[in-house]
Amino acid sequence: MTDELKSPPPGGPAEAAGPPTAPPIPAVTPPAQKQNDAPSLKPAPKPSVKPEPWVSPLVEALQERFPGAVSDCLIFRGQPYFSVRGEELIAVAEFLTSGEGGSYVFLTDLTAVDYPKREKRFEIVYQLYSFARNDRLRMKVLAADGEKVPSVTGVWAGANWLEREVYDLFGVVFDGHPDLKRILLPDGWTGHPLRKDYDILRQDTAWVRANLKIESGQ
Amino acid sequence: MTLPQATFLILSATALLSSVMVITRRNVVHSAIWLIVALLSVGGIYLVLQAEFLFAVQIILYVGGIMVLFLFVLLLVNVDVAMRQALFSRQWGVALGTAILLLAELVYGLWRGQAQPAIAAAPASGVSPGNTQAVGMALYQKYMLPVELASLLLLVAMVGAVIMTQKRFE
Amino acid sequence: MTETTFLDANELVINMGPQHPATHGVLRVKLKLSGERVLGSECVIGYLHRGVEKIAENRTYAQFAPYTDRMDYVAGVTNGMGYCEAVEKLLGVELPPRAQWTRMTLAELQRIASHLLWLGTHALDLGAITPLFYTFREREEILSIFENYCGARLTTHAFRIGGLQYDLYDEFENDIRKFCDDFLLKIDEYEQLLTTNRIWMGRTQGVGILSAEDAIALGVTGPVLRGSGVRWDLRKAQPYEAYDKVEFDVPIGEHGDTYDRYLVRIREMRQSVRIIRQCLERLEPGPIFGKVGKVIKPPAGTEVYHSIEGPKGELGYYVVSDGTVNPYRVRIRPPSFVNLQALDKMIRGHLVADVVAIIGTIDIVLGEVDR
Amino acid sequence: MQFLFRHPLILSSIKILVVFMALSGVVAYLVYMERKVLAFMQARLGPMRVGPWGLLQPIADGLKLLLKEDIVPARADKAVFLLSPVISLVAAFSVFAAIPYGPGGWTITNPNIGILLILGLSSLGIYGIILGGWASNSHYPLIGSLRSAAQLVSYEVAAGIAVVSVLLIANSLSLVVIVNRQQQMGVWNVFLNPVAFVVYLIAGVAETNRNPFDLPEAESELTGGFHTEYSGFRFSLYFLAEYTNMVLISSLAVVLFLGGWLRPFSSLRWLWPLDYAPVVALVGAGAFVLWLGLQSRVRGERMFFAALAILCAALAGVVGIPLVLSSIQGVFWLTVKVLAVLYAFIWYRATFPRYRFDQLMTVGWRRLIPVALSSLIVTATMLIWTGYRVVPLLAANLLAGILTAWMVSVRGAGNRSRPTREAI
Missing domain, CATH: 1.20.5 (Single alpha-helices involved in coiled-coils or other helix-helix interfaces)
Incomplete structure (x- = not known):
């Protein structure tokens, strides 16, 4: 790895081979590649339109360890996802980061989706990545309005701002977050804009008037 | 009145006035500015006396060096607090006594001085070697030991200051 | 700094930004200082918050594409590419090769342009004024290519869901070949000014060290992660478009400091040139649009997360469909936002002047941080 | 009439006026030169709009600055705020009284403490910066002026020591004597003591707050530094003072090290062309x-x-005309040399990034001062030992300079922690 930094002419071997006027690099093994390119021109196999059940050793391990906590294990376009009960979230997260659980040590993203008609309207979505497996996993936690979700900042430090953002825009409270406050909107703002019942033209008129000294921020 | 005399009078008046300003200003930075003015006018007096080396040293060391550091420190400390503090401490009685004593001493000196012959004229300058060389000769030949002792003393003080700040920052 | 003395070594809080030449936009960093040393910091962001994700829910899939250009406004092409690919994945559309190679060519050009802007401004922050003009000279050529291709320079909206709107213009390949040939020499020029410059090394080496463990824990991606010594690039790890068919190296650093991140980005530009040349070799006439209906309506209840290696790191789109013409939810995973989180870790214990260097080395665009 | 011209006050006044006017013009066009040179180094054209090739740009800039509003911040210390730029400018300009522009009458005054006077007067300019930054009553200017004060005091030491080794060679404080001495020796001082020259030049760049030592006005850290709150006319005074100081440092470098008004190879008669x-x-x-x-x-x-x-x-x-030619000779060469040094100043600005403050102090105290001191000691020793001879002086100085520079840089190199990490 270090040789990358030390090699005298920076850049790849192909560049170093000659002056820039040299003929461009030949394509990589053309005959084999051609076949790969070709099928996309033909009508592709009809893509599936529905998520399918996801069966894998990881699901089995999870269900065995946390009976009843894991549900809705689905896969769509090769992307597996499952739901987990809020109470077991931290335990599941810790299991997933361990080597046994696939070492999903990298929290790519944390966000939420609002389904106002459901009983538990918020779906908190964790996008996980494992360097060891080069694999992504999506974990979901359902939460009703006002229900607290345990914070995963202890497991993935990077969740800090992401949880604040979800709190800011959805109003989901994360239990155990070190510094839960608004991040994108001003501190005194009322309302959570990414909720479905928050209209796109709505704003905190009182705040706008008090702080910007104008009638409307639109 | 000749030109040098007039210059001397102006400079000494400035020096006196600015000295008074130094101790009466509430704002320490203003005091420092007046102190600079005082030092400059004293330097000017040196120049009138044709002690141009002394003048240059006054400017470089006092005005250009020490006062800059002075101001530097003043800017670091809390000026606002200093402005709210009482300007004179309660020992003004002692201070007044000391001042009167000093004044008496000065008057006595002047009075005695009248009888003495005038101070010898400063060596004429303008042409090399000039009095700069004379100062150099005196400092490094005649008064070699005192100069070295003084510089040693300063060195000790400097090392001490450095050590003290080091401890402070631990 | 007026209220206390250095000798007192008191803590004091100063604000850097939101209007400050070195914060690259409206970032405000509250610094807790002891003398000139940083004890801690807090970023205040959101000054540029426009609610892009909310807008997405009120536009059709195709209508939303131009909005993505306005997030990381110095890398519009890659932003749009990520979004288009995410929706294509949701629909299950395959792209014709010509569209893929074109997208890759433009995306790598965009990566170079973004890195050039970073290099110029970063050097300017550290007092080197000349690289800025050199990098802008080359960036200008890239922007001209974009302009010739799609009529816009920054907010390009170059791609459409399912392929390309425009086929390439006649001189496209020649322009890019010429640019690539010249550009390698220009990189040498930048490096002559900076890489072995003792002041530059003094200002960047050992400054803002981020260990690989910390970088992973904080979710940092892109050149910042690679600078910390993690050889991870989405183009290699999870290839999209046709990145699995080109050869390139993933440069990494070994110290995780500002200097290594600088080297990584410089080397990435060379690798981008390498990729572009291979793309041009493979570019053959053919269709430029995949099979996409007039109205984009992904199946209800489906969702997809797709991410690409943007110039600043992993740019992800999480798209949820409810079967209507508007996306139910579009979540954008902005690399700048997540990377900025690492700022506090990196500046602790450094001097105020280093904060400038470290903000520059993260390479943030506030339009993307705040969205 | 004759009497009037003979009177020292009248003649001096005329000279002062001429120098002042010429200097103002030089400084104005120095800004133009800087902008042009920087532009050409940076692949652009620089000012092109005002007048052909932007030649009237300095005049336009001056007018613009004069016409702009002169803002005094509400809580500023008004008197000091208004006075500070004037101090800077007066200090910068007054120094030129002691610079010899050519042989004979081409000086305003030739005091026998010339170099001391110049060092003293130029060190007054710092008050303009410190007080201006303080009087603005604002954070960034204050930090800027503090940095400036610390920087100036530090680098004055190194510059002073470097100058002293020249004084030893010339055996005089008078600038005219220093130049004459170089003529007698047949070589410029830079060839007798290049180490001192390098130290002086670096310290000079630092004293004028120029790249790579422009921390007091580092715009990416302190927006504008000490002059952040200044505008219009008063800002232009600071601006003028800074560029005048550049001219001053270059002129001094030329007089002290580069032979002043002397023609190159002035001792070689056959180079008369x-x-x-x-x-x-x-x-x-x-x-x-x-x-x-x-x-x-x-x-x-x-x-x-x-x-x-x-x-x-x-x-x-x-x-x-032969008579004019012989009298203009000195001024011409001085100007050419000063311009060359000024060009170097501009060149640095285009090339270098900026030092951090602790690095700046390290360079000043731990690199420059030891090197300057070693050069001073070696010069003094060689003067006593071998007398005024070129080759031993040069050799000893170079040796000592390189040795010291190597020692201080080896000593200072270890203070940067940059652990190599295991890659993942």
Whole structure:
């Protein structure tokens, strides 16, 4: 790895081979590649339109360890996802980061989706990545309005701002977050804009008037 | 009145006035500015006396060096607090006594001085070697030991200051 | 700094930004200082918050594409590419090769342009004024290519869901070949000014060290992660478009400091040139649009997360469909936002002047941080 | 009439006026030169709009600055705030009284403590910066002025020590004597003591707050530094003072190290054609301007350049008169050398990033001062040991300088922690 930094002419071997006027690099093994390119021109196999059940050793391990906590294990376009009960979230997260659980040590993203008609309207979505497996996993936690979700900042430090953002825009409270406050909107703002019942033209008129000294921020 | 005399009078008046300003200003930075003015006018007096080396040293060391550091420190400390503090401490009685004593001493000196012959004229300058060389000769030949002792003393003080700040920052 | 003395070594809080030449936009960093040393910091962001994700829910899939250009406004092409690919994945559309190679060519050009802007401004922050003009000279050529291709320079909206709107213009390949040939020499020029410059090394080496463990824990991606010594690039790890068919190296650093991140980005530009040349070799006439209906309506209840290696790191789109013409939810995973989180870790214990260097080395665009 | 010109006050006043005017012009066009040179180094053109090739830009800039509103911040210390830029400017300009521009009468005054006077007066300029930053009553200017004060005091030490080794060689404080001495020795001081020259130049760049030592006004850290709150006329005074200081440092470098007004190889008689360099230079300038004019498609520009070319030709004719030539000789060479040093200043600005403050202090105290001291000691020793001989002085100085520089840099290199990490 270090040789990358030390090699005298920076850049790849192909560049170093000659002056820039040299003929461009030949394509990589053309005959084999051609076949790969070709099928996309033909009508592709009809893509599936529905998520399918996801069966894998990881699901089995999870269900065995946390009976009843894991549900809705689905896969769509090769992307597996499952739901987990809020109470077991931290335990599941810790299991997933361990080597046994696939070492999903990298929290790519944390966000939420609002389904106002459901009983538990918020779906908190964790996008996980494992360097060891080069694999992504999506974990979901359902939460009703006002229900607290345990914070995963202890497991993935990077969740800090992401949880604040979800709190800011959805109003989901994360239990155990070190510094839960608004991040994108001003501190005194009322309302959570990414909720479905928050209209796109709505704003905190009182705040706008008090702080910007104008009638409307639109 | 000749030109040098007039210059001397102006400079000494400035020096006196600015000295008074130094101790009466509430704002320490203003005091420092007046102190600079005082030092400059004293330097000017040196120049009138044709002690141009002394003048240059006054400017470089006092005005250009020490006062800059002075101001530097003043800017670091809390000026606002200093402005709210009482300007004179309660020992003004002692201070007044000391001042009167000093004044008496000065008057006595002047009075005695009248009888003495005038101070010898400063060596004429303008042409090399000039009095700069004379100062150099005196400092490094005649008064070699005192100069070295003084510089040693300063060195000790400097090392001490450095050590003290080091401890402070631990 | 007026209220206390250095000798007192008191803590004091100063604000850097939101209007400050070195914060690259409206970032405000509250610094807790002891003398000139940083004890801690807090970023205040959101000054540029426009609610892009909310807008997405009120536009059709195709209508939303131009909005993505306005997030990381110095890398519009890659932003749009990520979004288009995410929706294509949701629909299950395959792209014709010509569209893929074109997208890759433009995306790598965009990566170079973004890195050039970073290099110029970063050097300017550290007092080197000349690289800025050199990098802008080359960036200008890239922007001209974009302009010739799609009529816009920054907010390009170059791609459409399912392929390309425009086929390439006649001189496209020649322009890019010429640019690539010249550009390698220009990189040498930048490096002559900076890489072995003792002041530059003094200002960047050992400054803002981020260990690989910390970088992973904080979710940092892109050149910042690679600078910390993690050889991870989405183009290699999870290839999209046709990145699995080109050869390139993933440069990494070994110290995780500002200097290594600088080297990584410089080397990435060379690798981008390498990729572009291979793309041009493979570019053959053919269709430029995949099979996409007039109205984009992904199946209800489906969702997809797709991410690409943007110039600043992993740019992800999480798209949820409810079967209507508007996306139910579009979540954008902005690399700048997540990377900025690492700022506090990196500046602790450094001097105020280093904060400038470290903000520059993260390479943030506030339009993307705040969205 | 005769009497009037003979009277020292009158003559001095005229000289002061001439120097002041000339200096103002030089400084104004120094800014133009800087912008142009930087532009050419940075692949752009620089000022082109005001006048042909932007030649009238300095005038436009001056007018603009004069016409802009002169803002005094609400809570500023008004008197000090208004006074500070004036202090800077007066200090910068007054120093030029002691610079010898040529042999004979080409000085305003020639005090026998010349160099001390210059060091003293130029060190007064710092008050303009400190007090201006303080009086603004604002954070960034205050930090800027503090940095400036610390920086100036530190680098003055190194510069002073470097100057002392020149004084030892010349055995005088008078600048005229220093130049004459270089003529007698047959070599410029830079060849006797290059180490001191390098130290002086670096310290000089630092004293003028120029790249890479422009921390007091580092815009990416302190927005504008000490002059953040200044605008209009008062800002222009600071601006003028800074550039005047640049000219001053360059002039001093030339007088102390580069032979002042002396022609290159002034001891070699057979190089007499060099005496006609002023004429050649003027003719060359005229030809260049003419060429520029021929390139231009704008009629006004062509006429402007033609007029300039004619002016150059006329000047060349005047200078060609033997009497004028011999008297203008010194000033010409001094100007050429000063411009060369100024060019270096601008060059640094285009090339270097900025030091961090602790690094700046390290360079000043731990690199420059030891090197300057070693050079001083070696010079003194060699003067006593071998007398005024070129080769031993040069060799000893170079040796000592390189040795010390190596020692201090090895000593200082270990303070940066940069652990190599295991890659994942």
